Amino acid sequence: MKFIKTPVKGMCDMLPSDMRLREHVLSMIKKSYGQYGFMQIETPIVEHIENLTSKQGGDNEKLIFKVMKRGADLQRAIDKGTGEYADNGLRYDLTVPLARYYACNKEKLPSPFKALQMGNVYRADNPQKGRFRQFTQCDIDILGDDSNLAEIELITATASMLTQIFAEINITDFTIHINDRRMLSAVALCAGFAEEDIGSVLISLDKFDKIGLEGIEKELIENGYPEETVGKYLAVYRAVKEGITIDEFCQDIGEEYLPAKVKQNLADIIGCVRPVLAQGVKIVFDPTLVRGMGYYTGAIFEITMDGYNFSIAGGGRYDKMIGKFSGQDVAASGFSIGFERIVTILKDHMEGGYQLAGEPTAYLIGNRVSLERKAEVLALARELRAGGAIVTVMPMAKNIKHQIELLENEGYKKFEKIYE
C-alpha cells in the first residue's frame, strides 16, 4: 500500500504553535469586526463549477481545483466524451461565494448587511515562499449600502483591527491610501485616452511602485498610445507631491470628466475617517493607487505598514459585480485582509512562537505510581483546571529531559514528576 506522509503539494500541516498564533489572530479579527457590527457567515468551500467559471474571477479561473462528478453523472460525461468531468470546484476566493450567498439569503439578512468571512480558498498556483495552494482569506463586505458610510465603517474597522493586532509587537504606524476609480478614469479620459483603453492604461499606472513614471511612459508608448496623450496623462501624475489635496490634483480635470460629487465623496470619507483613527495611523489621498481588479466602481483603498513595501489590506466599492452574478445590482464595498501576511509578520517578530498564556503545568506519571496516587493527581488536576489553569497529565517518558524540552517548546512552564 502506498502511503504519502507529506501534505498535498503547496498545502500545509499546521503545528500546534502555528495554530495558536492563527487562532489568536482569528479571534482578534472576529472580536474587532464584531464590535463594528460585522456578522460572521460561512459558505461551503465546494462551489458550482458554473459559478466559478463565469469570467468574473479573472486569472484565478485558470487555477481551479475541479471536483469530479460521481456515479452515473460521471459515466454519462465519460460516454459523451466532451471532457466535462467536473460539476464542482474549490472556491478560489470569498467573493464569488458571497455573491451567491447574498442572492440566496438576502431576505433573511439585515439591510445593509455587514459580512465577515474567514475561510480557506484554493488555487492551483505554482507554490513558492509565502504562496500556498490552500490559504486563509478574510473579507469584510457591506452589501446594500450605496452611501459612503460603508467605506467609512470598512476603513475605520480595519484600521482599528490592525492597530490592536500589531500593538502586540509594537508596530503602530499605518497608512491608509485612498483613491477613486472614477478619478483614475477621469484623468485618462481628460488626457485623451478612449473609454475602452482605460483598463489597459490603468494596468500600466498600477506598476508605479515598481517601474516609476519613466517606466510607465515607456510601456504606454510601446503599447501604441500617442506620445502626446501619454505625455499629457503623465504630467498630471508628475505634478503629484506628498500631501497633495484632492482639489490640487483635480484642478485641471473638468466637471464633464469628473463630477464634483466624486471629489466631495472622497473628501467626506477622509474627513470622517481621520478624526477617529488611532495615534500613528493616517489616511492620505493617493492618486496613483489603482488596485488591480477591474470590478471596482468607486472609492478604492489600501493599508500599508510604514516601513514595509506591501499592502496588508485592500478593497473598494464594486457596485456592479454582484449584479453580474445574480442579475440584480447590489451596492457593495469590501475589504480583503491579508491574513497569511499578518500571521507571517507576527511570527517573524515573536521569538519562540506564540505561547500559551499562564503557567501550563505537566504532571508526568512514572510507571510505578499506584492507582490511588494516580487518582490523587487526577483530582488535583481537576481542581486546577476548574480554576482556569492548563494542566496535562501524561506518562513519564524514558527520556524525560527530551519530553520536558518538547513540552517547553509548546509553552509548558511547570513540571511535576510523580515517581511513586
Added chain:
Amino acid sequence: MKFIKTPVKGMCDMLPSDMRLREHVLSMIKKSYGQYGFMQIETPIVEHIENLTSKQGGDNEKLIFKVMKRGADLQRAIDKGTGEYADNGLRYDLTVPLARYYACNKEKLPSPFKALQMGNVYRADNPQKGRFRQFTQCDIDILGDDSNLAEIELITATASMLTQIFAEINITDFTIHINDRRMLSAVALCAGFAEEDIGSVLISLDKFDKIGLEGIEKELIENGYPEETVGKYLAVYRAVKEGITIDEFCQDIGEEYLPAKVKQNLADIIGCVRPVLAQGVKIVFDPTLVRGMGYYTGAIFEITMDGYNFSIAGGGRYDKMIGKFSGQDVAASGFSIGFERIVTILKDHMEGGYQLAGEPTAYLIGNRVSLERKAEVLALARELRAGGAIVTVMPMAKNIKHQIELLENEGYKKFEKIYE
C-alpha cells in the same frame, strides 16, 4: 451566463445566527480541551487520493469527492484512458489526515501527543435531514501513550466539555458507557465462535439497542452459526443486569480467553474517572457496547445524554491503525465528538437562536444628516466600541420598521435614529 444561487447539493450556507452558535460551541470545545493539554492542529482538507483509498476508511471510501488532476498530468491520464483522472480528494474524516500528520511531524511534537482537530469533512452521501455532504468533525486523540492514562484523560476531558456546554440549556445528566474490544472477543471465543467470525458476530451484537437479544439470536442463526454456540453466547448477555460489575460479567470466561489485566485495566479506568466526574455524570460498564469500527483494539466508550437515544461522542483505543498507514505502530486512542449533533440540540433548546451578548446598538443615519453630525456619531461609536460594546452605524432604510426587525433578529437591542 448560468449562475446558481443555492449552495452545492447537501452543503450549507451558514447564516449569522448559525455562525454565532457554532463559533460559541467551537470556542467552548477549544477552551475546555485546551485546559486538559490538548493542542489544536490542522491538516489540509485536500488529501492524496492514495491515502484516502487505502482501505482503512471503510464505506467512506465510496463517498469521496475526487479532485481532478490538472494540466499535463490530466492530459496524460486522458491519453492513457485508464480513467485515473484524480490525484487528490477531499478528506472524509480526520483520522486518515491525523495518521499522515503524525507520520510527517512526529519529531516536532511532544510525546505523548494530545491532539485536538476541528474541521470540515466531505462525503458524497445521499443528503437527508441532519446529514450533510460538508460537516464539521471534532476529534481528540492521544498518540504515543499505551497506558490507560490516555483513556482516563480523554473521557474526563470530554465529560467536562459536555457538562459545560449543556449546562447552558440545563442538561446535566450524561452516561459514559465503557467496554473493551478484547472482552467482546473473549465472550465470543469462549462460547465457541472461531476467531475469524468475531467481526461478523459483533456486527449482530451491535444491533442490541435496535433488535434486542431475540433479534440477534435470529440473525446469528440465519447467518449459519450453530444454535448451541449462539445459545451459549447470548446466555452471557441475558444474565446482564443493570449495574453488573466487570467481575460478575466475566465470572465464566476463563483466563485463557480474557487475561486478568484486561479486566483490571477497565476497572482502573472506571475507578480513576468516577471520582472526578461532575454531578449528574456517571460511568458504567456496558458489556453490550460494540461501536462499529473494526479498528479498535482495547477500551471503547460512548457518551449518551440521559433521555436521548443516541450517543453524542464515542471512541476507543486503536493501537494498530496508524501503523497500517505509516508502517510504524503507534499506541493511539481517541474520541470523536458529534459536533453537528451538539449544535442541533442546542439550537432546538434556544428560542430565537444564539444571541449576541450585551446590548448591541445600531445608529441609523438619515439621508439629511450633515457631515459634522455624522462625524459626531462616528466618534461616539468609537468611544462605545473602545469600551467593549457592539455598535453598528448604517444608513436608515426607507422601511425602518423592517430594518429594525431584522437587526433585532440578530440581537440588536438599542436603536438610535439620527434624522438630522
